[in-house]
Amino acid sequence: MTYRLxxxxxxxxxxxxxxxxxxxxxxxxRLQPPAALPGGEAVKAFVTARAAKAxxxxxxxxxxxxxxxxxxxxxxxxxxxxxxTEWAGRRMEDITPKEFAEALAxxxxxxxxxxxxxxGGDDLIEQGVAIAVPIHWFDNLTAKNSRTWFVIEPxxxxxxALAPGAASQxxxxxxxxxxxxxxxxxxSTTDRCIGGTVWRTPTLYGNSHDIVQTPDHVIFRxxxxxxxxxxxxYQPHLSPAIRPLLGDSIGWWEGPTLxxxxxxxxxxxxxxxxxxxxxxxIERITxxxxxxxxxxxxxxxxxxxxxxxxxSYPLTQDDTxxxxxYACHEGNFGLANILSAGRTAEKLxxxxxxxxxx
Amino acid sequence: xxLRRAGPAVSCLTAAVVLSVASGTPVAGQGTxxxxxxxxxxxxxxxDLNGIYQAINTANWDLEDHPMAPGAFWQLGALGGVxxxxxVVEGGAIPYQPWARERKAFNYRNRLIADVYKTDFGDPELKxxxxxxxxxxYMPYPFQIVQAGTSIMMTxxxxxxxxxxNMTNHRGSAVDSWMGWSNGRWDGDTLVxxxxxxxxxVWLDRAGNFAxxxxxxxxxxxxxxxxxxxxxxxxxxxxxxxxPWTISMPLYRLVNPNGQLVEYRCIELxxxxxxxxLTKSPKAPIPVEMTPSAETTPQPPSAGR
Numbered sequence: 001m002t003y004r005l006x007x008x009x010x011x012x013x014x015x016x017x018x019x020x021x022x023x024x025x026x027x028x029x030r031l032q033p034p035a036a037l038p039g040g041e042a043v044k045a046f047v048t049a050r051a052a053k054a055x056x057x058x059x060x061x062x063x064x065x066x067x068x069x070x071x072x073x074x075x076x077x078x079x080x081x082x083x084x085t086e087w088a089g090r091r092m093e094d095i096t097p098k099e100f101a102e103a104l105a106x107x108x109x110x111x112x113x114x115x116x117x118x119x120g121g122d123d124l125i126e127q128g129v130a131i132a133v134p135i136h137w138f139d140n141l142t143a144k145n146s147r148t149w150f151v152i153e154p155x156x157x158x159x160x161a162l163a164p165g166a167a168s169q170x171x172x173x174x175x176x177x178x179x180x181x182x183x184x185x186x187x188s189t190t191d192r193c194i195g196g197t198v199w200r201t202p203t204l205y206g207n208s209h210d211i212v213q214t215p216d217h218v219i220f221r222x223x224x225x226x227x228x229x230x231x232x233x234y235q236p237h238l239s240p241a242i243r244p245l246l247g248d249s250i251g252w253w254e255g256p257t258l259x260x261x262x263x264x265x266x267x268x269x270x271x272x273x274x275x276x277x278x279x280x281x282i283e284r285i286t287x288x289x290x291x292x293x294x295x296x297x298x299x300x301x302x303x304x305x306x307x308x309x310x311x312s313y314p315l316t317q318d319d320t321x322x323x324x325x326y327a328c329h330e331g332n333f334g335l336a337n338i339l340s341a342g343r344t345a346e347k348l349x350x351x352x353x354x355x356x357x358x
Numbered sequence: 359x360x361l362r363r364a365g366p367a368v369s370c371l372t373a374a375v376v377l378s379v380a381s382g383t384p385v386a387g388q389g390t391x392x393x394x395x396x397x398x399x400x401x402x403x404x405x406d407l408n409g410i411y412q413a414i415n416t417a418n419w420d421l422e423d424h425p426m427a428p429g430a431f432w433q434l435g436a437l438g439g440v441x442x443x444x445x446v447v448e449g450g451a452i453p454y455q456p457w458a459r460e461r462k463a464f465n466y467r468n469r470l471i472a473d474v475y476k477t478d479f480g481d482p483e484l485k486x487x488x489x490x491x492x493x494x495x496y497m498p499y500p501f502q503i504v505q506a507g508t509s510i511m512m513t514x515x516x517x518x519x520x521x522x523x524n525m526t527n528h529r530g531s532a533v534d535s536w537m538g539w540s541n542g543r544w545d546g547d548t549l550v551x552x553x554x555x556x557x558x559x560v561w562l563d564r565a566g567n568f569a570x571x572x573x574x575x576x577x578x579x580x581x582x583x584x585x586x587x588x589x590x591x592x593x594x595x596x597x598x599x600x601x602p603w604t605i606s607m608p609l610y611r612l613v614n615p616n617g618q619l620v621e622y623r624c625i626e627l628x629x630x631x632x633x634x635x636l637t638k639s640p641k642a643p644i645p646v647e648m649t650p651s652a653e654t655t656p657q658p659p660s661a662g663r
Contacts, residue, residue: 324533
């Protein structure tokens with residue numbers, strides 16, 4: 001229901017600043033967290049059903065739930081984002097262990113078959129064009145998924161219909177393997193090393209994360225695209241005039257769960273073909289067991305979707321999966337080479353665009 | 359052998375620091391050494407270093423004493439100028455080996471070259487590359503220390519740089535990197551961080567001061583008051599310097615209640631400089647100051663190691 005309210009009202013409630021108050025832990029609270037946000041009930045039911053039995057979540061010395069550690073999502077790669085067609089009409093809990101085991105074997109087989117075309121998409125596979133990728137992309141093709149699919153809300157496991165005015169939010173930006181080579185702006189944000197969003201899905205590489213906590217901040221770091229998010233606890237948002245690529249994240253604790261609200265996305269951040277400038281992203285991070293922390297992500301963007309929706313997957317604690325430096329822009333020979341090849345093609349054929357066919 | 363020669367210098371330096379602390383000599387603007395910092399909320403008995411800090415000096419322009427100087431482009435007037443400033447190098451000058459002094463001058467002459475293929479040329483800051491350590495600490499932007507018991511995170515405004523300081527589970531760097539690999543420990547109330555495993559070269563400022571991938575940095579972070587840290591970094595690099603040398607400076611806490619890091623994701627600002635010459639329609643001809651020269655990079659006598 002909340003999402004039906006005009007965005008401005010929702011935001012002003014969410015960012016209501018109370019007088020600075022000292023919490024019991026000694027931290028300065030300058031924000032009264034909003035009572036109920038989209039995705040809350042669905043996530044609560046989901047994590048409650050999956051929390052380890054007889055598990056007492058650890059606490060930090062100042063009494064917050066302890067969600068810190070080094071994590072990986074490498075074993076969740078290959079999981080379908082939405083509910084697969086063959087399971088139409090069924091809930092996650094209806095899928096039998098046997099069905100899931102068979103699906104997992106099929107996913108692993110498919111990943112192996114597609115490995116030579118990594119990142120290339122169906123076009124390249126049809127054309128039989130393999131592309132050169134780093135060898136570590138093949139490290140974990142046989143990921144042992146723990147989930148049937150990722151979308152947990154709505155219950156049908158599908159991203160909901162677009163909002164009536166969504167067309168006005170559409171953006172047309174070059175994707176991976178886009179043909180244009182006239183300028184760096186013809187290339188995808190991935191080619192330009194300015195990709196990176198606060199929401200993610202597990203993929204072939206770059207699956208490491210770490211979380212560090214203090215009473216006032218939670219730093220949530222991803223290896224991919226060198227993303228270090230500073231989540232300020234019980235603090236108001238930045239002015240809407242400041243719009244960082246990662247948005248502006250504030251957070252608070254609700255029982256065992258860290259709730260993070262991120263707004264202030266710039267117009268240039270897009271997802272599934274639409275700008276996310278009006279997005280309010282609500283994440284909930286909950287420890288389910290000694291080695292598992294659940295990361296649940298709710299999209300609340302009434303400009304694009306008819307109702308909020310949520311996906312969720314686990315982070316697995318593993319000290320051997322520490323983050324290495326992701327220096328993509330530093331020596332981005334790929335982008336320079338693409339443009340340079342474009343100039344050569346132009347000279348030879350009068351056409352600079354990239355061909356991916358035989 | 360080099361290290362053996364370096365040994366006494368390190369000891370003298372340490373002794374000098376210990377003496378000045380023991381004798382209660384206050385460091386200008388940093389409170390007194392007797393300051394007892396509040397303890398970490400992690401209840402491990404360590405001082406609480408959490409906070410957002412910034413260096414207020416001109417070290418990023420030049421670590422050594424330097425006068426005012428014009429910028430590369432006269433059109434920018436005072437906007438592009440080099441502000442004068444006092445150096446932060448203990449003893450005044452960086453102890454370069456002769457070849458390295460030439461390389462420093464080469465770096466400065468070619469500092470404006472932004473060419474992906476010419477990795478030896480140009481200031482990484484111009485290209486929005488990761489700034490490395492210790493430079494990240496004294497760039498003219500705030501950075502944040504987030505302290506847990508087993509690891510300490512440092513996040514920087516510039517280029518989304520960040521690093522984790524491993525307080526337990528120490529291990530060597532697996533690969534060379536821009537920010538290096540940081541292992542930390544406590545020396546009383548001082549956080550000591552050993553950083554190595556850097557890429558080659560490491561730029562230290564806009565004046566072309568530099569080190570090689572054999573650089574080892576020992577940093578010391580000490581709270582000297584409610585809103586100040588003392589930062590010291592000792593640099594050892596047998597390829598570039600004749601002995602270890604140290605920089606030191608106060609770091610100031612952002613005390614405004616809303617003070618926070620705002621990301622400076624500068625890549626897009628550098629794309630025309632880096633790739634413009636490779637596009638179909640460059641925005642403008644490349645200024646002569648930014649055109650790669652045919653100069654060869656000065657190499658250490660043992661080059662080809």
